[in-house]
Amino acid sequence: MPRLFSAAPRRETLLYKNQSLNYTLVFRSRRTIGFAVKPDGSVHISAPAGTSPEWVAQQVLKKADWILKHLETFASRPAPLPTRRFEPGSTHYYQGRPYALRLAEARRLAVIIEADELVISAPAPISAAQTEALLHTWYARQAGAHFAESLERVWPRFAEFNLARPTLSVRHMRTRWGSCTPRTARIRLSPELMRARPECLDYVLLHECCHLLVGDHSKAFYDLQTRLMPDWVRWKDELNALPK
Incomplete structure (x- = not known):
C-alpha cells in the first residue's frame, strides 16, 4: 500500500491588521484545506499536497477573523486550577x-x-x-x-x-x-x-x-x-x- 503524503510541519507567520498571526502548516494527501485553533493558542493548517505556502497564506488571510475570534475566546477563559500534589515540598x-x-x-x-x-x-x-x-x-x-x-x-x-x-x-x-x-x-x-x-x-x-x-x-x-x-x-x- 502506498504511503500517504505528509511533509514535515513548518512554522509560518502573517501580518493581519497589525497583528502577527502564527500558524503551523503541514501538507497532506487531502483535497481541501483544514483550519484548527487549539485551546493552547496554537493554530494548525492542513493543506493539500501540491499547493504552495503562498496559496495557503491567502486562505489563512481569508479566515483570519475567524481564527482571531477563536484565539480571543480561548485567551479569555480562566486558566485551569492547579491540582494538589501530596509529595514532600508540595x-x-x-x-x-x-x-x-x-x-x-x-x-x-x-x-x-x-x-x-x-x-x-x-x-x-x-x-x-x-x-x-x-x-x-x-x-x-x-x-x-x-x-x-x-x-x-x-x-x-x-x-x-x-x-x-x-x-x-x-x-x-x-x-x-x-x-x-x-x-x-x-x-x-x-x-x-x-x-x-x-x-x-x-x-x-x-x-x-x-x-x-x-x-x-x-x-x-x-x-x-x-x-x-x-x-x-x-x-x-x-x-x-x-x-x-
Whole structure:
C-alpha cells in the first residue's frame, strides 16, 4: 500500500491588521484545506499536497477573523486550577496560609504545623494516597471548633428573623462546600473549608443559613445574601481559586 503524503510541519507567520498571526502548516494527501485553533493558542493548517505556502497564506488571510475570534475566546477563559500534589515540598493551605508539606519519621502518626511547614509524621514511609487521607482526616478534626466559631460570627446577622439556631456537622462532600436542610435546621460543611481563610468559611456558612429563609437560589435568595454579606463574591472567588 502506498504511503500517504505528509511533509514535515513548518512554522509560518502573517501580518493581519497589525497583528502577527502564527500558524503551523503541514501538507497532506487531502483535497481541501483544514483550519484548527487549539485551546493552547496554537493554530494548525492542513493543506493539500501540491499547493504552495503562498496559496495557503491567502486562505489563512481569508479566515483570519475567524481564527482571531477563536484565539480571543480561548485567551479569555480562566486558566485551569492547579491540582494538589501530596509529595514532600508540595504546597497545602490551612486557614488561607500556604505551607510546604514535609514527611517525617516518628513512632506515631501525627499532623502538625511547624513554622511554614505542614509536617506529617509516620512510623514508616507513606504513599501519596495515604498522605492525602491523613490530611483529610486532620482537616476534619480541626473543623468542628472552627465551624462553631464561624457560627458565632455569622449568626448575629440573622437575629431579626427569630430563627432556630442551626445544628452544624462536618461531612466530606466531593462537589459542594456545604448543604442545608431547612426543615431540621441542619447544616453540613466540608472539612476542606479549613484550607480557606475564615472569611471564606463565614461566606459558606452564611450562604447555608440563608437557605433557612429561602430554599432556592432565586433573586430573593441572593438579595438576602448580599444584604447580610455585601462582599460575598470576593470570598466566593477566593474560595474557588484554591487548588482542587
